[in-house]
Amino acid sequence: MDVTIYQVAERAGVSIATVSRALRGTGPVSAKTREKVLKAVQELRFTPSRLGVSLAEGRHAANGIVFPNLSGPYYTEVLLGYEEVASELGRSVVILSTKGRPNVREAIKELAGRVDGLVVFGSTAPDDLVAELVATGMPLVFISREPMSGADTLRSENVESARRLACHLQGHGYARFAFLGAPHQPGDDISQRWEGVSAVLKDAVEPVLTAEYTVDSGYEAALKLLRGRTRPQALICSDDEVALGALLAAEELGLAVPDDLAVTGWDDIMAARHARPALTTIRQPMRELGARAARALDELIGGVRATSAHQTLATELVIRKSCGEHPQEDPK
Amino acid sequence: MDVTIYQVAERAGVSIATVSRALRGTGPVSAKTREKVLKAVQELRFTPSRLGVSLAEGRHAANGIVFPNLSGPYYTEVLLGYEEVASELGRSVVILSTKGRPNVREAIKELAGRVDGLVVFGSTAPDDLVAELVATGMPLVFISREPMSGADTLRSENVESARRLACHLQGHGYARFAFLGAPHQPGDDISQRWEGVSAVLKDAVEPVLTAEYTVDSGYEAALKLLRGRTRPQALICSDDEVALGALLAAEELGLAVPDDLAVTGWDDIMAARHARPALTTIRQPMRELGARAARALDELIGGVRATSAHQTLATELVIRKSCGEHPQEDPK
DNA sequence: CGCCGGAGTGTAAGCGCTTACACCACCGGA
DNA sequence: TCCGGTGGTGTAAGCGCTTACACTCCGGCG
Numbered sequence: 051m052d053v054t055i056y057q058v059a060e061r062a063g064v065s066i067a068t069v070s071r072a073l074r075g076t077g078p079v080s081a082k083t084r085e086k087v088l089k090a091v092q093e094l095r096f097t098p099s100r101l102g103v104s105l106a107e108g109r110h111a112a113n114g115i116v117f118p119n120l121s122g123p124y125y126t127e128v129l130l131g132y133e134e135v136a137s138e139l140g141r142s143v144v145i146l147s148t149k150g151r152p153n154v155r156e157a158i159k160e161l162a163g164r165v166d167g168l169v170v171f172g173s174t175a176p177d178d179l180v181a182e183l184v185a186t187g188m189p190l191v192f193i194s195r196e197p198m199s200g201a202d203t204l205r206s207e208n209v210e211s212a213r214r215l216a217c218h219l220q221g222h223g224y225a226r227f228a229f230l231g232a233p234h235q236p237g238d239d240i241s242q243r244w245e246g247v248s249a250v251l252k253d254a255v256e257p258v259l260t261a262e263y264t265v266d267s268g269y270e271a272a273l274k275l276l277r278g279r280t281r282p283q284a285l286i287c288s289d290d291e292v293a294l295g296a297l298l299a300a301e302e303l304g305l306a307v308p309d310d311l312a313v314t315g316w317d318d319i320m321a322a323r324h325a326r327p328a329l330t331t332i333r334q335p336m337r338e339l340g341a342r343a344a345r346a347l348d349e350l351i352g353g354v355r356a357t358s359a360h361q362t363l364a365t366e367l368v369i370r371k372s373c374g375e376h377p378q379e380d381p382k
Numbered sequence: 383m384d385v386t387i388y389q390v391a392e393r394a395g396v397s398i399a400t401v402s403r404a405l406r407g408t409g410p411v412s413a414k415t416r417e418k419v420l421k422a423v424q425e426l427r428f429t430p431s432r433l434g435v436s437l438a439e440g441r442h443a444a445n446g447i448v449f450p451n452l453s454g455p456y457y458t459e460v461l462l463g464y465e466e467v468a469s470e471l472g473r474s475v476v477i478l479s480t481k482g483r484p485n486v487r488e489a490i491k492e493l494a495g496r497v498d499g500l501v502v503f504g505s506t507a508p509d510d511l512v513a514e515l516v517a518t519g520m521p522l523v524f525i526s527r528e529p530m531s532g533a534d535t536l537r538s539e540n541v542e543s544a545r546r547l548a549c550h551l552q553g554h555g556y557a558r559f560a561f562l563g564a565p566h567q568p569g570d571d572i573s574q575r576w577e578g579v580s581a582v583l584k585d586a587v588e589p590v591l592t593a594e595y596t597v598d599s600g601y602e603a604a605l606k607l608l609r610g611r612t613r614p615q616a617l618i619c620s621d622d623e624v625a626l627g628a629l630l631a632a633e634e635l636g637l638a639v640p641d642d643l644a645v646t647g648w649d650d651i652m653a654a655r656h657a658r659p660a661l662t663t664i665r666q667p668m669r670e671l672g673a674r675a676a677r678a679l680d681e682l683i684g685g686v687r688a689t690s691a692h693q694t695l696a697t698e699l700v701i702r703k704s705c706g707e708h709p710q711e712d713p714k
Numbered sequence: 715c716g717c718c719g720g721a722g723t724g725t726a727a728g729c730g731c732t733t734a735c736a737c738c739a740c741c742g743g744a
Numbered sequence: 745t746c747c748g749g750t751g752g753t754g755t756a757a758g759c760g761c762t763t764a765c766a767c768t769c770c771g772g773c774g
Binding site: 396397398399400403409410412415434436437438439440 | 720722723729
Binding site: 054055056066067070071074076077098099101102103104105106107108 | 729730731733
């Protein structure tokens with residue numbers, strides 16, 4: 051910007067303190083003076099410098115968020131919910147995508163330096179960096195990470211949801227299952243999903259790795275798997291994108307879904323509804339996740355705790371065509 | 383943050399000027415002194431305050447971007463390309479979504495106050511606000527807005543692409559068309575697409591309004607249209623989401639796509655590929671759009687113009703199943 | 715032997731605000 | 745009439761940096 055509070059003060063014939071008070075409504079200012087100030091502000095098109103304000107106030111009035119990428123709808127939706135609430139609370143949001151970035155540590159620290167608090171997706175920051183951040187005392191919310199002290203955590207429910215899904219598939223009468231997902235770390239969403247699925251299906255389910263959580267890697271993995279001798283009857287995919295890839299693979303191999311093969315996803319992204327057959331999947335409240343993160347951060351920053359430090363949000367099983375035609379209702 | 387340059391200076395037994403010089407590499411510092419400073423920095427875990435640096439340097443090292451929402455993949459992809467390049471250039475990105483926000487003007491001004499430059503999607507800011515922003519002299523890049531002076535503009539090609547699509551459909555032998563799109567303003571993407579389509583198809587195409595650019599409104603509009611007496615043979619949709627809605631409507635009415643009805647989209651979002659029939663559509667280089675915006679802004683801020691102030695990016699016609707089985711090749 | 719110039723460092727003036735504190739009227743009550 | 749308040753305002757001290765400028769050594773040169 052250009053025009054400063056000094057110019058306004060001079061034009062209005064008052065001191066800068068008075069201008070500040072008139073503008074922010076702190077402290078008493080006579081009606082006449084206020085008017086003069088406002089007039090000068092108008093004429094000069096004065097906007098207080100954010101930098102000056104922040105430096106003096108000692109706060110950025112901004113929040114950060116760190117996510118791996120935005121290609122799928124998952125992070126996007128969370129981000130959207132986050133931005134909406136953050137800006138309701140008067141905070142701008144600064145984003146950082148770590149995908150394909152060489153210097154994640156630096157970038158995250160840099161980001162931390164320009165915000166009052168940070169939301170971090172579990173998968174994006176290595177443990178030691180997390181510890182370092184926590185040590186600084188900065189308000190922090192982690193999404194999909196194991197509860198820890200020194201920071202809030204937030205995630206949607208996985209284990210029980212996975213159980214429900216597995217039971218539902220069992221109800222269809224399938225006996226051989228595969229679980230398609232990239233290598234996962236202890237405590238992340240995927241490993242929780244696996245935990246739920248394998249608890250129900252026991253030996254009947256086999257874990258299969260994919261390279262990533264993308265359509266292409268889902269396609270590759272499914273292709274390989276389905277060409278094998280003992281083809282599973284149902285593919286439980288760790289997310290919708292992998293499932294879409296599996297659908298593509300099945301199509302290519304001439305397998306009918308769901309008659310020859312059932313496929314399920316996770317997240318209920320947009321394409322899940324439009325795929326044919328439409329994907330049976332588990333809907334995560336992604337927007338809500340973002341919104342809660344923003345609120346939790348705000349409380350952390352403000353120092354008033356109204357909500358719990360560690361939240362788990364409920365999910366919903368969305369039954370469409372890809373798991374079979376006549377589902378018997380979920381037994382449990 | 384907590385520890386300041388003064389503490390570092392004291393611990394290292396030097397002045398703050400020397401600390402600053404040692405850290406930034408401006409001005410001469412003896413090896414011994416540098417070492418002392420770095421040691422103190424380590425021990426104290428000092429990180430320069432972004433606010434202090436910015437205030438002194440007179441720059442934010444941050445860019446803003448204003449978009450309507452993130453629900454579709456279009457803005458998301460642009461954002462992603464933007465963030466990637468911006469951060470390569472050493473700039474953070476601050477986002478602002480205008481969807482459903484009451485005080486857009488204030489929000490945009492506030493955003494403008496915390497960045498060095500702004501990317502704005504054409505549809506989000508009213509003309510007078512645009513003028514106001516331009517008047518401030520702030521570096522500005524508008525996406526999908528008519529070229530103007532005082533700011534860069536960037537968009538992907540529409541008119542010729544629309545022509546190509548229309549010709550392709552004509553090649554299928556269709557004679558009655560409808561163009562599905564929300565009310566558009568002069569100069570925006572949709573009106574350019576309509577321009578291209580109607581230039582080729584003339585009276586054979588009828589414009590049909592949708593409430594928004596969403597699956598639901600596409601569905602509604604298509605349902606109404608397809609129930610009418612003279613059903614069009616091909617639906618040219620203004621974007622993929624509308625087209626997906628149209629697909630749903632056709633399915634509900636028992637119309638086979640593409641045998642009974644051809645449908646096309648625009649953007650080539652993820653779901654376009656996975657819909658069945660897969661959508662014929664026009665692929666925009668969304669990521670590239672964002673990347674270019676970031677670079678243009680950087681040049682604007684730096685004052686070095688390497689690229690043109692007004693760019694138009696080429697698109698690609700992606701032919702899939704939804705427009706018909708045996709396309710004769712595009713005549714033009 | 716006196717000077718010049720450059721390396722190395724410190725001092726202090728900003729950058730644009732907020733706000734504690736001091737100050738000055740002026741009013742009403744004793 | 746005097747005094748304690750209080751509304752209204754200015755002064756100045758930060759907030760955490762960067763950097764122009766001044767200063768001090770020293771080595772090298774004439």
